[in-house]
Amino acid sequence: MERGKGAQYLVAFSVSLATLTMGASSAWPTIVLPRFKGNESSIQVTDDVVSWMVAVSPLGFLSGSLVTRYISDNFGRRATVLGSAAPFTLGTMFVIYAAYGWMLCITKFLWGFGTGMLSTVITMYLIEISYKELRGSLNVFTRFTFNFGNLLVMCVGPFLSYSVLNYSLLPLPVIFFLACWWIPESPYYHLKEGRVDAAREELAKLRNSDDIALEEELQIIQDGVKNEMRSSSSAKELFNGRQYRKAVVIAVGLKMTQILTGGMAIQQYLIIIVQESKFKMAPATIAIVFGAVKFGVSLISSILVDRIGRRPLIIHSLVGTGVSYFIVGSYFFFLEVVRIEHESLSPYGILTFIGILFSTIISTLGFNSVIGIVPAEIFPMNVKAVAMSSLNILGGLLGFVVGKGYKYMKDLLGLTGVFWIFAFVTFSGAVFTHFFVPETRNKSLYDIQILLQGDLYIENVNKKNDLVSDEETELTELNGINDVKNKI
Numbered sequence: 001m002e003r004g005k006g007a008q009y010l011v012a013f014s015v016s017l018a019t020l021t022m023g024a025s026s027a028w029p030t031i032v033l034p035r036f037k038g039n040e041s042s043i044q045v046t047d048d049v050v051s052w053m054v055a056v057s058p059l060g061f062l063s064g065s066l067v068t069r070y071i072s073d074n075f076g077r078r079a080t081v082l083g084s085a086a087p088f089t090l091g092t093m094f095v096i097y098a099a100y101g102w103m104l105c106i107t108k109f110l111w112g113f114g115t116g117m118l119s120t121v122i123t124m125y126l127i128e129i130s131y132k133e134l135r136g137s138l139n140v141f142t143r144f145t146f147n148f149g150n151l152l153v154m155c156v157g158p159f160l161s162y163s164v165l166n167y168s169l170l171p172l173p174v175i176f177f178l179a180c181w182w183i184p185e186s187p188y189y190h191l192k193e194g195r196v197d198a199a200r201e202e203l204a205k206l207r208n209s210d211d212i213a214l215e216e217e218l219q220i221i222q223d224g225v226k227n228e229m230r231s232s233s234s235a236k237e238l239f240n241g242r243q244y245r246k247a248v249v250i251a252v253g254l255k256m257t258q259i260l261t262g263g264m265a266i267q268q269y270l271i272i273i274v275q276e277s278k279f280k281m282a283p284a285t286i287a288i289v290f291g292a293v294k295f296g297v298s299l300i301s302s303i304l305v306d307r308i309g310r311r312p313l314i315i316h317s318l319v320g321t322g323v324s325y326f327i328v329g330s331y332f333f334f335l336e337v338v339r340i341e342h343e344s345l346s347p348y349g350i351l352t353f354i355g356i357l358f359s360t361i362i363s364t365l366g367f368n369s370v371i372g373i374v375p376a377e378i379f380p381m382n383v384k385a386v387a388m389s390s391l392n393i394l395g396g397l398l399g400f401v402v403g404k405g406y407k408y409m410k411d412l413l414g415l416t417g418v419f420w421i422f423a424f425v426t427f428s429g430a431v432f433t434h435f436f437v438p439e440t441r442n443k444s445l446y447d448i449q450i451l452l453q454g455d456l457y458i459e460n461v462n463k464k465n466d467l468v469s470d471e472e473t474e475l476t477e478l479n480g481i482n483d484v485k486n487k488i
Contacts, residue, residue: 007206008130011183012138015126016145017176018081018118021088023149024172025111027291029054029268031157031165034283037272041162047407049101054268055404056105057112060087062396064116069389071117077125077186080117087114088173096166114173116396120388123376128186129206132444136310136373143369144298147291150267154291158284187218188381191225224446225381235390238383243453247387250437251375254314255391257429258371259398261321262422263363265406266356273356273415277331279349286353293357297364309441310370314433317366321359322426328355329419336414367429377440377448 036045045053064087072080091110098104126138149172157165184206190199200218207214238244266273270290271283331351334340379387409418440448 008134012126012141014179014183015122016142017179019142019146020149021172021176022115022118023146024153024169027150027153030270030287031153034271035162043098043101045101051404051407053105053108055400057108058396058399058403060109060112061116061399062393064113065120065389065392068117068120069385072121073385076189077121078183080121081180082177084114084117085173085177092170116392120392123372124384124388125186127376128188133442139373140369147295147298151291151295154287158287187221188225191222235386238386244383246452247378250378251391253432253436254371254374255395259395259402260425262402265402274353277349277352279353294360294364297361300365309439310374311437311439313366313370315430317362318426318430320362322423324355324359325419325423328352329416332415336416374440378452380449
């Protein structure tokens with residue numbers, strides 16, 4: 001393995017310990033919600049508190065994304081990753097000492113806050129430090145460790161007491177903080193701040209290049225950053241700039257599709273859903289099988305993303321997930337609407353668990369592993385941080401709607417309506433992707449801007465270069481006049 005690639009994989013591994021922490025915290029409700037429902041914990045938690053606990057996490061996600069835009073642009077990507085350890089640690093302390101249900105809501109808010117920070121910065125960071133042919137696989141690797149965190153909690157959690165499970169989460173943020181202490185800052189960030197020597201030093205750590213090749217790559221990156229940073233980095237620039245409109249439409253459409261398919265809500269209510277299908281399986285078995293399958297599939301997804309491409313993976317996985325949701329919804333249709341006797345239908349209750357498993361397999365192989373990569377590729381440097389933060393704010397709002405609305409949808413439409421609505425969203429997302437989302441695999445970030453903006457990008461670059469040339473000419477003439485005056 002080339003030393004440059006080896007360094008990038010090592011950085012990705014260190015950062016992935018943070019996503020492992022995210023995965024563990026996101027799987028925690030899957031294990032504890034059935035215990036709350038069965039009064040098996042030391043805390044009395046009502047169904048209403050549970051719905052708020054699930055819904056408040058996206059609000060934390062939204063808040064963390066807002067903060068990340070400021071931290072990542074003013075202090076760097078590395079500082080943002082390190083800073084995210086604080087809300088995870090504080091949230092875990094809250095759950096350890098929680099005596100009331102509302103304290104669990106604070107825990108979920110803080111975990112969501114840390115998740116918002118990491119989700120905003122990690123993809124952006126890895127794309128900026130990696131070779132173009134590794135962008136997809138390095139980012140999917142972090143998804144793999146996220147699923148490994150899920151697996152750890154789902155395999156071990158059912159056999160631990162409530163308090164021991166909570167204590168076991170405490171070392172995770174400390175470990176990823178220590179592992180990420182050594183990672184280099186993004187060369188793009190240093191160049192954005194005008195620190196060329198620092199960018200050269202960090203780039204040398206990430207590449208196995210001779211001095212000439214290193215300087216050539218540094219110059220290319222510097223030219224791109226310089227051109228992009230001549231435009232404003234504000235939210236107003238992002239939403240008013242005609243050249244960003246395609247990227248905004250693509251990113252918003254993909255984010256809405258990802259969140260409104262309801263994957264996180266289904267995972268958190270997984271054991272309860274399977275129990276309501278009348279399928280007889282121990283909660284521990286449900287959690288272990290689900291976690292193991294999701295983890296195993298994530299191994300394959302890291303191979304596919306840079307070989308098959310983003311666009312076909314998104315389209316086919318959305319269609320497959322929609323079919324799985326439709327089948328699960330159809331089972332509940334016979335159970336809840338047609339009201340076939342439970343004894344006659346219960347042998348087919350396994351369809352519910354299999355349908356959810358298939359949807360998890362397909363979505364993990366496809367859109368859940370890829371949708372986060374595309375926005376970090378399609379936005380230019382000047383608006384990338386604000387774009388990623390804005391997307392996560394949107395994701396947080398939609399996540400709150402799905403998390404809080406799940407209970408109301410279920411009460412109003414039953415699980416039939418819940419799964420059929422999710423199926424409709426996935427099919428709609430596949431259609432959107434087919435017509436609007438371009439393929440970005442094996443394209444440089446510069447080439448992607450040409451693909452999205454076309455002549456507009458080249459014209460803007462030329463105009464900015466002409467403006468700089470005019471300014472330099474005027475400065476030269478002014479210096480010449482001053483020299484003459486000084487001689488006189």
